[in-house]
Amino acid sequence: MRPIVHCHLVNGPFGDPSLYAEIMFERRAMLFDLGDLSPLSPRKLLRVSHAFVSHAHMDHFAGFDRLLRVLLGREKTVAMYGPADFIDRIEHKLHAYTWNVIGNYDGNLIFDVSEVHDGGIVWSARFQSRHAFRREPMPEARIEGDVLASCGALQVRCAVLDHATPCLGFALEERAHVNIWKTRLDELGLEVGPWLGALKRALLQDAPDDTPIRALRRSDEGVTPVTLPLGALRALATVVAGQKIAYVVDARDHVANVARIERLAWRADVLFIECTFLLADAAHAMRKNHLTAHRAGLIARHAQVKRLAPCHFSTRYAERGDVLSEEAQRAFQGLGPTA
Template identity: 45%
Template sequence: MTPSFSTYLVNDPFGDPGLYVEVKWARRALLFDLGQNDALGPTRLLRAGEIFVSHTHMDHFIGFDRVLRVALGRGKTLRLFGPPGLIANVTGKLRGYTWNLVDGYPLAIEVKEFHPQEVRSATFLATEGFAPREASPRPRSDLSPARPFLVLEDPMFAVRAIALNHRIPSFAYALQEQFHVNINKERLHAAGLPVGSWLKELKQHLWQGQPDDFRFTASLYFEHRREEREFQLGEVRDRFVTITRGQKIAYVVDARYDDENEAKIVELAQGADIFYCEAPYLERDADKAKERYHLTAHQAGLMARKAGARELVVFHFSPRYTGQGEAIRREARAAFEDLLPASLSPGGRGEGEGGI
């Protein structure tokens, strides 16, 4: 199976947190968090039209300016999603500059913040000097704060979030492909059909849930000619497509290790193909981690195992461990793969207490 999302961290694990997700074949990307993001060139930054912010501590939000700078002259809508306070933070950022010469610029910024009871949204247009236009709050239909809630739904994927306790709400996110469309290229070849952009159209129709008798016309590019051909969706699907489970990516940063956070994280990351989890501390400094509302590598590994994640990537390491990145990764891996020394096994010690 060729995955639909390719994902990578914006910085090395000691740098500011951020996850870049490329949606294959769509010239589109999603960005989780807005820490320092110089490592992403302008083309990549521009491609990220939807940005999911965990919270607005500086290391997660300082990169807003760069996104703004790159997008400024473009006819583009930037969409930001995040916890309560995000609209005020974006307003504050935008007020930090003078906007008297941007009235011809077509950039729009839409911000949605998710409160326990309602969703608030605001739009900022360059043509209006980015003065905030707030819409009336919309009541939330999913009033179960302990369950992941829908932040963005697209024909191809959904993004859900959950609010974790970081002494302020810190949103963790899960990106879930609705289902995966596998094209059997050998069968295509045997039927004398070329690969090409028509397969992208085919996938779109499937993700949009079009009925079996839906007909579409696509351009097929053969070696020396182009041909328009009409297809019936159900028939093409039965001949060339296998539908499998969609890819799932989880992103968790800045949260204290406690029962409530753990239950939420484990549910959010359930069955993730890749679980990106912060691990700023080693377990020997678990008391420090708890005091600072952060996780240890051991805790990250434990939760990844409980969630049944297929792969764990730890990051957001504290600079106090500079040069010890491998030790952090090793500790997380040991908990994830259940290779624990008895002193560290779950129940073998009090939750988050003391050193080892």
């Protein structure tokens, strides 16, 4: 299966937390946390359609100004999600600036901001540049299950964790994935092209067999459009389980938190999880409300994730990141901590 989401840590494991998730073939991306975003080019930031912020500690949120600066003046809407009081924090950031001339800008930049409260209640507000980013309340909603947002074939689930302040963990999931068989395209004399996107969407929506699909057919005269019923094209594809990426940073090590993280990350293809301190410094980790690398590895093992991606290392281990990674991976593999 070719993944449709490609992720990378913007600042590596020691820098400000921020995960850039690029949605292939859609020229669209998501951000998980808004730490230092200066390594991302304006082109990459312009692709961001959704931003999910775990909490508003500075190393997770300071990059909002960079995002705002790049997007300002564009016709653009960004959906943003965070914990309780997140709307107030966005409003304060926006109102730190003077907007007396922004009415002359051609593009209208919109931030649709939502915050998650206990019981799955979600409050939302809109901030538009054409209105000098004045808060415009939006209807209250409620999370269905733990699904925070749906974005086409993708959905983002969340869990409210304890970091001595509410902190959100996230899981990005592809509901299902459609594999197209090139050999079967060739057998039917059909050409690869953008029309395959429409075919995939129809299959994922379980559309009726008589749904018309406008395809491309090859012949000696060249490539010509042809309309075929979905039922005649089903054999071209196989629908399989989709990709799942979990992201968890800043959580205290206690039973309730661990259970929530394991449920959120269950059988993820990759789990990006904080490995902030070594097990030898577990008491300090508790005082700082963080996980140890050992605990993160155990969580990944119990959640049956396929790959563990350690992140959010404490700078006290600068030049020793391999030790944190090794401790996490040993726990993930069921091995004991090193002496």
